[in-house]
Amino acid sequence: MSGKEIEVVQNIHDENDRIAQEVNKKLNDAGVFVINVMGAPGAGKTSSIISIIQNNPDKQFYVIEGDIESDIDAVKLQELGIDTIQINTNGACHLDAPVIQSSLQGLKIDKPGILFIENIGNLVCPAEFQIGEHIKMLICSAAEGSDKPYKYPLAFEKADLILLTKCDLKEFVDFDDDFFYKGIRALNKTTPIFEVNAKNGQGFGEVTAWLKENNLT
Amino acid sequence: MSGKEIEVVQNIHDENDRIAQEVNKKLNDAGVFVINVMGAPGAGKTSSIISIIQNNPDKQFYVIEGDIESDIDAVKLQELGIDTIQINTNGACHLDAPVIQSSLQGLKIDKPGILFIENIGNLVCPAEFQIGEHIKMLICSAAEGSDKPYKYPLAFEKADLILLTKCDLKEFVDFDDDFFYKGIRALNKTTPIFEVNAKNGQGFGEVTAWLKENNLT
Numbered sequence: 001m002s003g004k005e006i007e008v009v010q011n012i013h014d015e016n017d018r019i020a021q022e023v024n025k026k027l028n029d030a031g032v033f034v035i036n037v038m039g040a041p042g043a044g045k046t047s048s049i050i051s052i053i054q055n056n057p058d059k060q061f062y063v064i065e066g067d068i069e070s071d072i073d074a075v076k077l078q079e080l081g082i083d084t085i086q087i088n089t090n091g092a093c094h095l096d097a098p099v100i101q102s103s104l105q106g107l108k109i110d111k112p113g114i115l116f117i118e119n120i121g122n123l124v125c126p127a128e129f130q131i132g133e134h135i136k137m138l139i140c141s142a143a144e145g146s147d148k149p150y151k152y153p154l155a156f157e158k159a160d161l162i163l164l165t166k167c168d169l170k171e172f173v174d175f176d177d178d179f180f181y182k183g184i185r186a187l188n189k190t191t192p193i194f195e196v197n198a199k200n201g202q203g204f205g206e207v208t209a210w211l212k213e214n215n216l217t
Numbered sequence: 218m219s220g221k222e223i224e225v226v227q228n229i230h231d232e233n234d235r236i237a238q239e240v241n242k243k244l245n246d247a248g249v250f251v252i253n254v255m256g257a258p259g260a261g262k263t264s265s266i267i268s269i270i271q272n273n274p275d276k277q278f279y280v281i282e283g284d285i286e287s288d289i290d291a292v293k294l295q296e297l298g299i300d301t302i303q304i305n306t307n308g309a310c311h312l313d314a315p316v317i318q319s320s321l322q323g324l325k326i327d328k329p330g331i332l333f334i335e336n337i338g339n340l341v342c343p344a345e346f347q348i349g350e351h352i353k354m355l356i357c358s359a360a361e362g363s364d365k366p367y368k369y370p371l372a373f374e375k376a377d378l379i380l381l382t383k384c385d386l387k388e389f390v391d392f393d394d395d396f397f398y399k400g401i402r403a404l405n406k407t408t409p410i411f412e413v414n415a416k417n418g419q420g421f422g423e424v425t426a427w428l429k430e431n432n433l434t
Contacts, residue, residue: 008225040258041340041369042361068341070367091371093310093341121368122341123258124285124310143360143386144259150287151338152258154308169360169389 016129020097023104023132031112032062033216036131038155039139040148041121044165046073047198048139049116053082055201055208056217060113064103066095066120073118083108094125100132114216123148127155135160143169146176149183157187161210167195167202233346237314240321240349248329249279250433253348255372256356257365258338261382263290264415265356266333270299272418272425273434277330281320283312283337290335300325311342317349331433340365344372352377360386363393366400374404378427381412384419 027034039045046065053061063084065074074086085106087099100117109115117133119126127136138159140148143166149156156162162184169175184193192210196203211217244251256262263282270278280301282291291303302323304316317334326332334350336343344353355376357365360383366373373379379401386392401410409427413420428434 005225005229008221040338040361041365042257042358067368069370070364072364072367091345093339120341121257122310122339124337124339125342128308141259141360143358143383144257147287147289148258150289151284153286166360166390169386172386172389173383 013129016097018097019101020130020132023097023101024134026104027109027115027132028134030109032109032115033113034115034117034133034135035161036126036133036136037116037118037139038123038126038136038159039119039121040123040141040144043121043123043139043141043144044163044198045118045121045139046076048137048163048165048196049118050077050080050082051196051198051201051204052116052207052211053080055204056211059217060111062107062109062113062115064100064107064115064117066118068092068120089120093120093122094129095119095131096129097131114211123152123155127158137161137163139163139165141166141169142175143173145173146180147183149180149187153187156184159188159191161207162191162193163203163207164193164195165198167197168199230346233314235314236318237347237349240314240318241351243321244326244332244349245351247326249326249332250330251332251334251350251352252378253343253350253353254333254335254356255340255343255353255376256336256338257340257358257361260338260340260356260358260361261380261415262335262338262356263293265354265380265382265413266335267294267297267299268413268415268418268421269333269424269428270297272421273428276434277328279324279326279330279332281317281324281332281334283335285309285337306337310337310339311346312336312348313346314348331428340369340372344375354378354380356380356382358383358386359392360390362390363397364400366397366404370404373401376405376408378424379408379410380420380424381410382415384412384414385416 077084294301
């Protein structure tokens with residue numbers, strides 16, 4: 001990149017981070033804890049959000065559903081009675097803080113709770129942008145294979161919570177547990193990792209227990 | 218984006234397309250047909266490349282392996298005796314034409330054949346950048362679910378050839394064939410779609426037949 005291009009990119013990041021802090025303060029003051037949900041296409045982000053919500057029926061949840069196009073996931077959540085709004089980025093590969101700031105006008109927040117922001121399905125770009133979150137939750141499917149921490153290190157390095165989804169598929173893809181965990185621990189020594197399966201609810205009790213221990217539900 | 222930012226982005230795209238044409242001309246003149254292999258993380262891009270190569274033992278193949286970090290896939294290909302070089306983008310979310318132009322110096326092309334360029338695992342950004350290819354081959358795993366054409370339309374719209382991989386996992390993810398095919402055909406009426414499984418070779422005979430019909434192998 002030329003000097004001018006680098007300067008423009010830096011300006012975009014600085015402005016994004018400033019707005020992310022504003023978004024976080026506003027939601028934090030309203031008693032809302034914000035979870036940025038990241039993962040590759042088809043990793044199981046929406047299914048994981050639904051499973052966590054259904055494990056905590058007494059808690060207030062909100063969802064901002066980010067997609068390039070379509071409202072498939074937002075409709076699914078709304079049909080379950082979950083307060084959800086849809087953002088379509090029309091091509092953009094990640095959510096950013098200005099987009100979240102604008103979208104908050106459409107979300108009626110009347111009591112404390114947890115806001116899941118489901119980012120665009122992309123294991124690369126979303127990890128580079130703050131969007132006002134308290135924590136980043138990374139969703140990685142067993143079907144993607146055990147080498148993902150080595151190939152997409154930033155997302156694993158920055159994750160505060162990791163869910164390995166579709167664990168029932170491990171045996172069909174020769175998933176190597178040792179290789180996967182070793183790859184994550186080289187980047188991120190402490191982040192909790194939970195193995196889950198949204199089809200039968202496996203592992204979501206442990207995720208709920210972790211959220212409770214951290215006073216989030 | 219501001220006017221200045223839009224101008225910079227447009228300049229980057231124009232310059233990229235100019236270099237992509239140069240790369241394509243150089244390789245075309247050498248009798249090399251270039252396939253840009255795109256798909257999400259863990260879709261099975263490398264396994265599909267290996268299966269196609271092993272189905273065509275008499276043909277010359279070259280591979281440029283694009284990853285953010287690591288050389289796991291390049292080593293796998295080299296161990297099979299396939300002429301492969303590795304590009305690490307160190308964070309960048311897609312390959313671009315200048316990167317390919319530079320990397321060609323490291324690839325010894327001494328006879329006509331097919332060059333696979335495996336793009337970064339990302340179903341969004343690579344679709345926006347020409348890298349000198351003759352065709353784009355999209356790899357989509359059944360484990361990702363059948364709604365991908367609706368959520369990531371650009372990649373499906375631009376694909377010249379689509380492989381639905383890991384078809385043995387369809388039954389475990391309630392894959393909806395009709396929904397998947399309908400979604401693709403709304404974007405792309407004619408692109409051939411092959412259902413494959415790299416573990417047992419299923420479907421790669423049909424891919425090879427298609428390549429032969431098009432005088433590529």
